[in-house]
């Protein structure tokens with residue numbers, strides 16, 4: 383069998399989304415609706431894949447350049463119907479010296495993100511095995527309202543009639559047209575040139591090619607979708623949410639079958655590009671976005687969002703938001719930790735409660751346990767950063783870097799005014815403002831000497847509860 387040509391129709395406006403973003407660019411599971419359809423179509427290894435664009439074409443074309451530069455686009459300037467769109471795609475290919483006449487042509491729409499490669503493979507195989515001029519992917523719906531209905535005579539399909547053009551009797555038919563088809567290229571080419579727009583919508587209906595083919599004695603078959611979700615089209619935000627939930631369940635089942643434990647799959651959202659090892663545990667309300675990778679034995683959540691990040695084996699990440707971050711094996715992060723791009727937590731390192739880090743590398747076994755901001759820093763191994771420390775990286779105009787060596791002990795509540803270097807094994811006193819480099823092995827003290835003004839409260843706050851408490855204490859001392 384020759385590799386098929388795939389045409390994806392995506393010129394429509396998607397008015398019901400009520401969005402400035404073209405409908406097919408809305409996302410589920412971290413990929414555009416159109417991106418999901420292209421991914422499914424790619425399993426057919428098409429010789430050519432043409433996307434028909436129109437409404438919002440500049441955005442759609444820019445998106446395709448980014449995610450699938452191998453596909454080509456053709457503009458349908460006037461939305462004259464699905465048949466017109468397919469005709470334009472075939473003419474475009476001809477103009478490039480590609481004849482569709484010798485290949486199967488698969489027609490899809492850009493708004494069916496739940497379509498799977500296996501549904502398409504099955505469609506194409508049935509089509510080729512059945513030696514049909516057209517094979518329509520169908521489904522039986524309890525409520526078929528709005529869809530084209532499949533007219534059959536015995537096993538064969540004789541036509542498709544649109545809801546708006548159907549007789550009351552035809553509207554009773556529950557077998558609907560998914561809008562996905564495999565065609566014999568030559569038969570499709572002939573049929574689309576014979577289309578007219580004598581119908582209730584004044585459009586060239588692709589569905590009319592079925593009647594044209596069968597009238598000429600061609601064989602058209604209809605095969606049921608393996609999973610009716612596969613053909614679900616997105617028209618509005620409610621359907622977008624439904625499809626997202628179905629996709630979430632599919633992704634979660636796949637990972638659970640691969641050995642991932644999920645306490646609450648319904649609140650666990652994993653993008654299509656994530657990679658999880660066996661024996662990962664995901665606690666409720668975990669969101670893994672982009673190409674996030676989690677190694678074996680790691681425990682993520684509850685309440686954690688990881689974006690395009692890596693987590694090493696056996697790490698624990700609780701109540702955390704992290705983007706473009708690497709968390710080493712055996713490290714612990716959270717709860718309530720904010721890790722911004724460029725943060726690397728070394729093996730067995732720790733970023734604890736209420737810690738924010740940005741563009742900073744924390745060496746193996748080093749710890750930032752509590753209430754700190756670490757920005758633009760390189761921290762060595764085995765170092766401890768005391769509670770409430772701030773890496774003061776911003777002078778109001780520029781950002782500066784701080785280097786902290788190995789086995790350093792930064793005291794609690796330090797301000798480390800960048801740029802500075804703290805040498806290996808150095809200590810800094812609690813409450814210090816460190817403005818100069820600290821040589822290896824030194825103790826840096828950067829704070830005012832304490833001064834006690836004796837009996838100040840007794841004199842200046844006489845009669846207060848504090849003064850009375852002090853008097854009692856001083857009496858018993860005597």
Ligand code: UD1
Nearest residue numbers: 391392393394461462463464467491529530559560561587
């Ligand atoms: C179409 C089918 C209907 C089927 C349904 C499945 C026709 C005439 N009807 O109806 O039998 O049950 O899909 O969802 O084909 N498009 C273009 N250019 C156009 C018109 C449409 O690119 O000029 C694209 C749209 O962006 C969309 C797809 O084609 O992706 C389907 O168009 P739409 O108007 O939604 O068709 P339906 O009325 O839903």
Ligand code: CA
Nearest residue numbers: 394463583585
């Ligand atoms: Ca329509």
